[in-house]
Amino acid sequence: MIPKDNLILIKNIQIYSEDRFIENGYIIMKNKKIIEVGVLSDLENDQDYQIIEVPSGFIAVPGFIDVHIHGVNGADTMDATKEALDTMASALPKEGTTSFLATTITQERKEIEKALINAGEYMKTQADQGKAEVLGIHLEGPFVNAKRAGAQPVHHIIDPNVSFLKEWLALSNHSIKLVTLAPEQPNGLEMVRYLKENGIIASIGHSDATYEQVVEAIEAGANHVTHLFNQMKGLHHREPGVVGAAFLHDELKAEIIADGVHVRPEMVKLAYQQKQREGLILITDSMRAKCLKNGTYDLGGQEVTVKDGKAVLEDGTLAGSILKLGQAFKNILNYTGCSIEDAIQMASVNPAKQLNIYDRKGSIAKGKDADIVILDHNREIFMTICRGEVAFHKEDDIK
Numbered sequence: 001m002i003p004k005d006n007l008i009l010i011k012n013i014q015i016y017s018e019d020r021f022i023e024n025g026y027i028i029m030k031n032k033k034i035i036e037v038g039v040l041s042d043l044e045n046d047q048d049y050q051i052i053e054v055p056s057g058f059i060a061v062p063g064f065i066d067v068h069i070h071g072v073n074g075a076d077t078m079d080a081t082k083e084a085l086d087t088m089a090s091a092l093p094k095e096g097t098t099s100f101l102a103t104t105i106t107q108e109r110k111e112i113e114k115a116l117i118n119a120g121e122y123m124k125t126q127a128d129q130g131k132a133e134v135l136g137i138h139l140e141g142p143f144v145n146a147k148r149a150g151a152q153p154v155h156h157i158i159d160p161n162v163s164f165l166k167e168w169l170a171l172s173n174h175s176i177k178l179v180t181l182a183p184e185q186p187n188g189l190e191m192v193r194y195l196k197e198n199g200i201i202a203s204i205g206h207s208d209a210t211y212e213q214v215v216e217a218i219e220a221g222a223n224h225v226t227h228l229f230n231q232m233k234g235l236h237h238r239e240p241g242v243v244g245a246a247f248l249h250d251e252l253k254a255e256i257i258a259d260g261v262h263v264r265p266e267m268v269k270l271a272y273q274q275k276q277r278e279g280l281i282l283i284t285d286s287m288r289a290k291c292l293k294n295g296t297y298d299l300g301g302q303e304v305t306v307k308d309g310k311a312v313l314e315d316g317t318l319a320g321s322i323l324k325l326g327q328a329f330k331n332i333l334n335y336t337g338c339s340i341e342d343a344i345q346m347a348s349v350n351p352a353k354q355l356n357i358y359d360r361k362g363s364i365a366k367g368k369d370a371d372i373v374i375l376d377h378n379r380e381i382f383m384t385i386c387r388g389e390v391a392f393h394k395e396d397d398i399k
């Protein structure tokens with residue numbers, strides 16, 4: 001018999017597995033992986049399982065993957081400390097996030113470099129269970145367009161510069177997986193081509209590109225759009241801009257902040273109708289104030305005030321969000337009327353495929369990392385399992 005603790009069993013649960021919905025199923029995990037998913041009546045009871053009890057009617061969905069998150073619970077990627085990333089990795093399971101890209105912001109070169117070195121180092125030694133996994137870095141800026149800066153500090157914005165990028169890749173131990181840039185800026189297309197050649201996602205964002213400029217960027221290898229609608233040309237009938245290009249080109253996967261504040265619910269629905277479930281990726285773009293009280297916080301050296309569910313700069317510009325990915329999951333269901341399967345596609349499958357890690361994350365299937373979220377009847381997070389270890393349990397949280 002296999003010794004206890006080695007086999008972990010969740011049973012009597014509805015499972016949204018990779019290839020089917022199971023009404024009353026079970027999942028067996030071992031050594032951080034899912035080793036079996038099936039119908040409960042097929043479970044062989046001859047093993048000594050460690051059982052995770054779940055109330056009836058709850059559902060299991062794959063862990064959410066946030067490809068755009070700056071901070072949470074007082075910590076930010078730009079703090080450039082092990083503690084900051086650890087705080088993020090520990091806090092995120094509470095919202096159903098089991099892996100993420102630590103996201104930087106436009107800053108002085110040395111500040112960005114510190115954050116890159118720190119994240120690269122952190123990834124080498126991060127806990128392999130029980131916390132969200134840092135999958136890499138999302139470099140947001142500084143290669144963006146000052147006209148669409150938003151909360152990116154304008155005076156630190158620079159033109160795309162491939163030699164900087166090469167140095168940064170080395171400093172980060174090659175953990176930069178996604179770069180948000182404005183392809184219409186000088187050397188922008190050169191950078192897109194370089195990213196494409198090196199297997200890094202080139203994302204159009206904080207960009208004033210015209211439709212034609214976006215098409216050129218797609219031809220050069222761009223395949224992603226950073227927070228659709230926010231900080232880009234809107235949809236105009238004589239200038240489709242980044243939004244129109246995103247709607248028309250399936251090559252582009254579009255991030256969306258589905259909080260009802262950065263994008264109002266009707267526009268989330270419009271984007272969903274255009275991009276369909278394959279084309280959208282739910283993100284939070286959240287900042288350190290998430291999970292903290294209303295008040296004043298730092299974002300890239302700027303003061304951000306958080307009140308009434310919004311985070312704004314002094315001049316009223318929307319800064320990062322305080323959205324939780326579990327809430328975005330619920331919101332997309334409400335705003336669009338999509339199914340749970342559709343929401344899973346946007347919260348877990350698409351980001352995993354875009355990052356080229358769908359062989360190990362993004363769905364509940366045999367052989368994949370045991371990254372699982374259990375939702376209650378109201379689709380609130382009840383439990384989050386990160387690589388086979390319970391990282392959040394609502395009942396513990398209440399105590």
Ligand SMILES: [Zn+2]
Pocket residue numbers: 068070103140285320
């Ligand atoms: Zn951001």
